[in-house]
Amino acid sequence: MKVEARNLTIDNVLSKGKFIIPNFQREYDWDKDNIEDFLNDIEEADENENYFIGHMVFKGEFTKNSFDVIDGQQRITTITILLCCIRDKFINLGENNLAEAIHNKYIFSIDLDNLPFAILENKMPYPILQSRIQSLPNERNNDVRPQKEGERKILKTYEYLFERLNDYGVHELKGLRDRVLNLETIFVAATDLVDASTVFMTLNATGKDLTPLDLVKNYVFSKYPVQPHIDEPNDSWKFILENINELNKDNKKDKFLNNSFASRYKKVSDKKIYKEVITQFKDGKIDAKKFILELKEDSKFSTLR
Numbered sequence: 001m002k003v004e005a006r007n008l009t010i011d012n013v014l015s016k017g018k019f020i021i022p023n024f025q026r027e028y029d030w031d032k033d034n035i036e037d038f039l040n041d042i043e044e045a046d047e048n049e050n051y052f053i054g055h056m057v058f059k060g061e062f063t064k065n066s067f068d069v070i071d072g073q074q075r076i077t078t079i080t081i082l083l084c085c086i087r088d089k090f091i092n093l094g095e096n097n098l099a100e101a102i103h104n105k106y107i108f109s110i111d112l113d114n115l116p117f118a119i120l121e122n123k124m125p126y127p128i129l130q131s132r133i134q135s136l137p138n139e140r141n142n143d144v145r146p147q148k149e150g151e152r153k154i155l156k157t158y159e160y161l162f163e164r165l166n167d168y169g170v171h172e173l174k175g176l177r178d179r180v181l182n183l184e185t186i187f188v189a190a191t192d193l194v195d196a197s198t199v200f201m202t203l204n205a206t207g208k209d210l211t212p213l214d215l216v217k218n219y220v221f222s223k224y225p226v227q228p229h230i231d232e233p234n235d236s237w238k239f240i241l242e243n244i245n246e247l248n249k250d251n252k253k254d255k256f257l258n259n260s261f262a263s264r265y266k267k268v269s270d271k272k273i274y275k276e277v278i279t280q281f282k283d284g285k286i287d288a289k290k291f292i293l294e295l296k297e298d299s300k301f302s303t304l305r
Helices: 010-014 032-044 073-092 096-107 128-134 149-164 170-181 193-203 212-223 234-250 253-264 270-282 288-301
Strands: 003-009 018-021 052-059 066-071 108-110 116-118 120-122 184-190
Touching (some): 003 010, 010 170, 010 184, 018 073, 052 073, 052 270, 066 073, 073 096, 073 120, 096 108, 096 170, 116 128, 120 128, 128 149, 212 253, 212 288, 234 288, 253 288, 270 288
Parallel strands (some): 018 066, 018 120, 052 184
Antiparallel strands (some): 108 116
């Protein structure tokens, strides 16, 4: 199994090439509540901070430029629709240069034969996404009608987001654009469909996304120095989990990482702690060994109550 996982912003993701939603995927299914929650999270994020939106799984080789979307369809479709809305609002405000920058980099691109292609391609039978949303307003084919519920929801999402941005001026639209492009995901690429599907099922085996603790563990383990004949940091992590599992009955297990980090560094929310841990590593304030040792020490207190 050849699998690569990287932390990427949406800017980086959409700049990698073409993303295809295969026809075996379920239809687009986000409703108004999903979209409102997603947009609120984006708007509340700091413009200079990468807001984490979970993992996305793709079939394809990381160094290539074409990927099938295995997990993340709802998010990447909604992001594309939102970018189209921002582009169209720029057009309405006469900011054609800003609109073209979004259109030519994040909605469509050019292949080696200088032919345009949609960066996100939905393989559903009817081309609603490209014909009615990704295309520029003056080039749309409004004769194309939705045939499935997923296509109707795609149109409703565009209509809702477009109306939601009615009061946005150029400055607000640019700020929202930057927040969208700074969204951060774990980009997981597997070269084989079976491998990609296996990764997807493993990540979603519990019906939940990876927790902040899972994400932090993966990052810290990648930075931990290899030591011959010593099973670290696995032994230490097992010790930590055994201690914090005692917190399950008090519903405090999920707060262990936050509490430990807050006591030693700074208080941050669940949504921001993964990014903050990475920042502390990059700033040289902590290293993998030190961080694991601190978690071990703090986990001991979870059993003393």
